[in-house]
Amino acid sequence: MDMTLEGPLLAVRGLKKRFGxxxxxxxxDLTLEPGMVMGLLGENGAGKxxxxxxxxxxxxxxxxxxxxxxxxxxxxxxxxxxxxGYVPQQxxxxxxxxxxxxxxxxxxxxxxxxxxxxxxxLTRFGLDAKAQVNRLSLGQRQSLAIIMAMAYxxxxxxxxxxxxxxxxxxxxxxxxxxxxxxxxxxSAVLFSSHITSDLERVASHVALLKDGKLLICSELDGVRESxxxxxLAPGTKLPPTLKILGRQGNRVVxxxxxxxxxxxxxxxxxxxxxxxxxxxxx
Amino acid sequence: MSRLAAFWPLWCRDVGSASFxxxxxxxxxxxxxxxxxxxxxxxxxxxxxxxxxxxCCAIAWQHNRLHAAEWTLVNPGFTELVRSHSRALLxxxxxxxxxxxxFFGIPLGYGALSMLLGGGFLYLCYLRPGSFxxxxxxxxxxxxxxxxxxxxxxLNWLAPVVAIALWYWLDSKLWxxxxxxxxxxxxxxxxxxxxxxxxxxxxxSITRHLDAxxxxxxxxxxxxxxxxxLFMPLLVLVASLALKxxxxxxxxxxxxxxxxxxxxxxxxxxxxxxxxxxxSLLVLPLFSGWNDFCERMFGAQFKLLLLTVxxxxxxxxxxVLVFELPxxxxxxxxxxxxxGAGFSLAFGVFCxxxxxxxxxxxxxxxxxxxxxxxxxxxxxxxxNPPLWLGINGLLALLALASMYWTRFKLPRG
Numbered sequence: 001m002d003m004t005l006e007g008p009l010l011a012v013r014g015l016k017k018r019f020g021x022x023x024x025x026x027x028x029d030l031t032l033e034p035g036m037v038m039g040l041l042g043e044n045g046a047g048k049x050x051x052x053x054x055x056x057x058x059x060x061x062x063x064x065x066x067x068x069x070x071x072x073x074x075x076x077x078x079x080x081x082x083x084x085g086y087v088p089q090q091x092x093x094x095x096x097x098x099x100x101x102x103x104x105x106x107x108x109x110x111x112x113x114x115x116x117x118x119x120x121x122l123t124r125f126g127l128d129a130k131a132q133v134n135r136l137s138l139g140q141r142q143s144l145a146i147i148m149a150m151a152y153x154x155x156x157x158x159x160x161x162x163x164x165x166x167x168x169x170x171x172x173x174x175x176x177x178x179x180x181x182x183x184x185x186x187s188a189v190l191f192s193s194h195i196t197s198d199l200e201r202v203a204s205h206v207a208l209l210k211d212g213k214l215l216i217c218s219e220l221d222g223v224r225e226s227x228x229x230x231x232l233a234p235g236t237k238l239p240p241t242l243k244i245l246g247r248q249g250n251r252v253v254x255x256x257x258x259x260x261x262x263x264x265x266x267x268x269x270x271x272x273x274x275x276x277x278x279x280x281x282x
Numbered sequence: 283m284s285r286l287a288a289f290w291p292l293w294c295r296d297v298g299s300a301s302f303x304x305x306x307x308x309x310x311x312x313x314x315x316x317x318x319x320x321x322x323x324x325x326x327x328x329x330x331x332x333x334x335x336x337x338c339c340a341i342a343w344q345h346n347r348l349h350a351a352e353w354t355l356v357n358p359g360f361t362e363l364v365r366s367h368s369r370a371l372l373x374x375x376x377x378x379x380x381x382x383x384x385f386f387g388i389p390l391g392y393g394a395l396s397m398l399l400g401g402g403f404l405y406l407c408y409l410r411p412g413s414f415x416x417x418x419x420x421x422x423x424x425x426x427x428x429x430x431x432x433x434x435x436x437l438n439w440l441a442p443v444v445a446i447a448l449w450y451w452l453d454s455k456l457w458x459x460x461x462x463x464x465x466x467x468x469x470x471x472x473x474x475x476x477x478x479x480x481x482x483x484x485x486x487s488i489t490r491h492l493d494a495x496x497x498x499x500x501x502x503x504x505x506x507x508x509x510x511x512l513f514m515p516l517l518v519l520v521a522s523l524a525l526k527x528x529x530x531x532x533x534x535x536x537x538x539x540x541x542x543x544x545x546x547x548x549x550x551x552x553x554x555x556x557x558x559x560x561x562s563l564l565v566l567p568l569f570s571g572w573n574d575f576c577e578r579m580f581g582a583q584f585k586l587l588l589l590t591v592x593x594x595x596x597x598x599x600x601x602v603l604v605f606e607l608p609x610x611x612x613x614x615x616x617x618x619x620x621x622g623a624g625f626s627l628a629f630g631v632f633c634x635x636x637x638x639x640x641x642x643x644x645x646x647x648x649x650x651x652x653x654x655x656x657x658x659x660x661x662x663x664x665x666n667p668p669l670w671l672g673i674n675g676l677l678a679l680l681a682l683a684s685m686y687w688t689r690f691k692l693p694r695g
Contacts (some may be wrong), residue, residue: 053352053461056352056355056356057355057356057460058352058355058356058460058461059460059461060460078358078359079358081356081357081358082358084356086352086353086356087353088351088352088353090351090352090466091351091353092350092351092469093347093351093353093354093360094291095295095296095297096290096291096292096294096295096296097288097291097295101288101291105283105287105288106357108283108287108359109283109357109358109359109360110358145353148353149353
């Protein structure tokens, strides 16, 4: 289906979402361009799933703007939906079907469904097409959900902890496929995961959500270069160019560090994503 | 893609909607023998209303599932497919009402009021998914239809118009809602309970006591079945006195027998629905292996049969005394209940899903027909009571033997 889109595949501006008194998303700004693979990090309850649901129009935003494939997420039409792939954390709805019957029905909704791709992933994940969906293991169900979301090469792919139940080899292969999809088809991918090593391997960008706020949203390489754990002498004043992401006594995690030296700085350590996550969630 | 594509796996193999479609099928199954064989056209309306409410509950369940599973709302055509299926069910319900009107003379208001009731229930579920737990209340509200039509006969032409308008409005409103966390909770609970909310009755100490006696059967069904059986004679007494006061000469004993047998089948229905929770029961230090579990289930089934029979002893006696029926009808009704419930319990152990339990419930047609025919013979004075007692007694013994033979046939896993 030819739907040319000028501008980003996803544009989120000043998004706020409340549940009662709780502000679940607090002024989120986020952009996904073709070819970007953005990993979304955050502890449980940080707002990752809420962000994804709002992007997909499953939840209405209280404030701000969400343009998904150039269309307001509240009114996504059929044409736009055929270009979106989504793997939720809980995937149910096809319990009464066999795998092949579920795929046959599902493929009917997507004009660009690639049968060959479906078959290759079925083989790759080792899924028996004749098996009943309600008898699949959690990991097998997740594999099926992934095939259902990706076999039509969507322009925008949103995955909420897609690999949580996959075994390590399936996880590794899937991550490779994800990266290839983004490179070959120019798709944009937003995926959340607690497995930071996966994220580091395939993500081009990373977004870190804490208490409904985006602390970091930039290229992964940029994060590696500019985020540091600083060990400071008591009473040290930080240069105003540094953005404080988290602080525990004299240990301060900052963004925007450019190898500058200043009085009171005892050490500046680079952090990988896991270390960064642990420092920000003590 | 056909508008009815995948109807069977989506609706009939989903534990929630299958429960209610199964219920509708049971009541539809009763329409034919009641209307054609027994000539009880007055009871056909009741069955039609039950079937219609069952269809509406199935639609409400699917509506909830759509708003629980996130991907279905992102999918470009899934919602429309379920909507098409729902429309087909509504058309079927409308057709049924017309057929019952045409062939059995059931007023159109009967079908229309039940569809209004079902539509109202669906709207409540749309406003708040938790309202789905009131599905049983929707079924019980059917008893209001008859007196309403009696008092307000103009409802016969007004109700169809309002029902069509309501469903047209619901169809345009229902299918655009957002994803809802409440719907997920309801769906997950429903997957283990079959969408049926079984009240606790824990305030009544005697049902708690019975519950303990009927373990492990009560683990699946809860104390609701026991409570209904316990209060059955009281219900029969009130209903019989009310009917008598209205000048009715129909005892409805055949329906009380049918209802009591249905209660026995219900325990296997709830067992199938909650079979997923079997593992957590088996890991408790209560049973010495699978065979011990089966033995205990058999023991509990036997006690339930005893309770069913005792309940019918009182219910049938009340009906016989209030309507001055020949005394030999009393043991016939009790024995018919005993073999109806006994066979239901015996063959119920083979059930693995709602399709099986729906088929099982068809068994209740047999004792219903037996008691109804016995009542007719009694009225005509042409019956041979020893023959009736002998045949029903023999069937009761056969039912007991069947229960014993099938005690280890419970499906495992």
